Amino acid sequence: MASHATISVYIIETALIFFILLKIIQARQGKELYIRRISGLNAIDEAVGRCTEMGKPLLYCFGMTGFGITGLQSLAIMSHVTKRSAVYGSRIICAYSDSLLLAAGDEVTREAYEESGVPELYDPENSKYLSDNQFAYTSAVVGLTHREKPASVIYMGFFAGEALILTENGQQQGAIQIAGTPETIQVPFFLASCDYTIIGDEYYAAAAYLSREPTMLGSLAGQDLGKATLILYILAGTLVFTLTALGIDNSFLEFCTRILFYYNGD
Secondary structure (H helix, E strand, O other): OOOOOOHHHHHHHHHHHHHHHHHHHHHHOOOOOOOOOOHHHHOHHHHHHHHHHHOOOEEEEEEOOOOOHHHHHHHHHHHHHHHHHHHHOOOEEEEEOOHHHHHHHHHHHHHHHHHOOOHHHOOHHHEEEOOOOHHHHHHHHHHHHHHHOOOEEEEEEEOOOOHHHHHHHHHHOOOEEEEEOOOHHHHHHHHHHOOEEEOOHHHHHHHHHHHOOHHHHHHHHHHHHHHHHHHHHHHHHHHHHHHHHOOOOOHHHHHHHHHHHOOOOO
């Protein structure tokens, strides 16, 4: 059976694993790891503070997010937002389209208030299941936005054609809006209508960035080093291939070409 992995693939995979484990160990030992500033996440305190100043709630919108990686990531962000809201004594309303995510999110909200020392602020009525139908959910969120008039709205999760409808209504209320989604086709609409937008890998890095948990931080920093290694590998491969194509005869170049491009096996 033919193998489709080159030696270089094994080298890169080994390097990635090494970097991740190294950074996790360093983080657990208390070393301060540099994580690039993410403006959208830094603005969460501003959004929560604005709600407190104006005496209005914060609306956290999950979109059409189900109970999966995207949903769990959004729950991690929501937990942080709830804790900050508890500190300032402001109200947070969560709008769900998935019943399983609602059950998990309600528990996350309760624990966040308990950890903040204000369990009495927990109100299950603020965790709202609206609909699992895309535009029924959209209409419900629009109605909720106009009734509650939130000072800030956070959109985190999976969004599709409803994205711009939701953010336009939030903008009409004069709310600070922060959005993030792994659905890249919706990012331009969020950029046009929101104050802060979390783009690409920033969404998946959010939990580590907000929680500062050593294992998460180490994993994130290790992946960044792995990406840098991959970029250097691509540049080196391009250089070697170009020199080889130009007809430069060199045994070292030939060896590098075999390592970089040839398959193992037949």
